[in-house]
Amino acid sequence: MEVLLYSLRKVIAGIPLVLGVTLISFLLIVYFGPDKTYELVGKNPTAEQIAEVRSQLGYDQPFVTRYVRYLQEIVTLDFGNSESTDEKVSSILARTIPVSLLLAMPGFILGNGLGVALALVAAYFRGGFIDKLIMGSAAVGMSVSFLIAIIAFQILLSSSDGLNLFPVRGWDTSTPLAYIQHVTVPTLATVFVALGYNTRFYRAVIVEEMTRDHVRTARAFGVPPARIFYRNILKNSMVPIVTRVVFSIPLIIISGSLLLESYFGIPGIGKVTYDAIVTGDQPVLKAVVALTAILFVVAQLLTDICYRLVDPRVSLR
């Protein structure tokens, strides 16, 4: 009940955020965005023809009316049809979001899971050889551009110059085996690039928790290291870890990974967004922007509820 009421309050508090984001994006990409009139009218149009096209596109309506219509579209999730493919925007999203999710999830889970694990090891051997080895490798991983990582993994694993184990492009999730074949190389590239950042971040968090007074107390009472790591260190590190993890979720769902999707020829939401920006496909852009704002509000709500689960000092008020 407490959680329910809290969620309700948070959702209401999130409304101004959604309004603000949509207003700004509406101004930038719709109101001051590309004018389609002259693409649609014929050669040497008369003033009446121009006016007619403008009224079809709704350009003659006042600003407020047009913005309110956008808000209506958000509420009903009906953004009309794409201007370039004439496909319904909602069906584009329904088709591409799952693809992006399936593409990004393994890398996301592995990147964070391995990051926490390596950070624990590095923090445990803090200052020693193993710590330096892990942190040095993390710095190397961070320094390699995502693009280079993608191309390197493609050459090493998917080309006849390398091991040639996986298809270099395309997407197929019809069978689990096909999915694994197509997702492995993108996942490796993602993990390779994200792991350095994650490890460094999580190590900093864990080292901070290791130096807390209550860790010393636990040691003074003979609690063994494994238990201290779980009860005193990991449990207390959960707030920053949860924050980082949950706030990356909207980015995966909506922006997907443009580089991954274009380099592996995968029809995900990142690719769709990119194409929409290039061609000025307003219905698609409006949908993506609105969804991103909403997802961030949801993510914030989720993190707040998770805080309550991991830290009793947080009250849901």
Add this chain to the structure above:
Amino acid sequence: MTQPLLEVANLTVEFATDAGVIRAVDDVSFTVTAGETLALVGESGCGKTVTGLALMGLVPSPPGRVVSGSVRLQGKELTRLDEQALRDIRGSRMAMIFQEPMTALNPVFRIGSQMTDVIRRHQGLTRRQARQAAVEMLAKVGIPVPEKRIDEYPHQLSGGMRQRVMIAMALSCGPQLLIADEPTTALDVTTQAQVLELMTELQREFGMAMILITHDLGVVAQTCSQAIVMYSGRMVEQAPVQELFARARHPYTAGLLASIPRIRERQLQQLPVIEGMVPDPLHLPEGCRFAERCAKAKDYCLLAQPELKPIGKTASQVACYAPN
């Protein structure tokens, strides 16, 4: 003569820093008999906390290291024990409580969970028995409605209450020695008095020895029988508390006693202070470490360190060429 509970001999602890090696505890030796209260007195950074940690085998390593010396608990050498064996002793035969009650408990677990964890580990009780024992201990340290408080989180308790919980936790396995590192420093004055009183009471009841680490000489006078004064990592004086207060032999001890605020016969313009600064631990002088600040220092004080020597036939020891 009976064997003392704790024998510390020539304990030396060093810390490796970027600037060089710092000797935080230098050649400290003392004994604690069962049931006795020993005070370890000195200003911040004199090595008293590190001494306490070294007794528990808790010197953070790296950078710290017990270089030499021996710590014997009932004749058993602790410095050569492995971690596993030390863990069995920590919390059960010797316990330590710390200065900061606000941060010394794990914020994400209930009091009961933290207490029963320790009790079950050392005494092999069932969950229910351990909980019962924890409730009884909480009642003993004066926590009202312990069966309810046990299910609260540390942040729901006040500082004094938290320190009581720490004491309850420390006593829950009936240790023979309790090391209390400035247990009342972070508390307000009325709570301080209550907690001190509680500690002495429980100490008598449980018949355990206590090492009280403090910079507060008022606390020493109230609670302790023996006192060791430390300065810059070394012991400068050891004496029964009454003698120490009656006649401080070392000039540093005398200076400390003079600088206690109290009601005096005539009003002072300013509280007496010990002039000067503690020597830089990276560049310790060859002679007496207090010489630079000592009003009575002679040339020979700067040449070699005075050894800790008994004074006549008394139980006191002092490290000074010209004790009072």
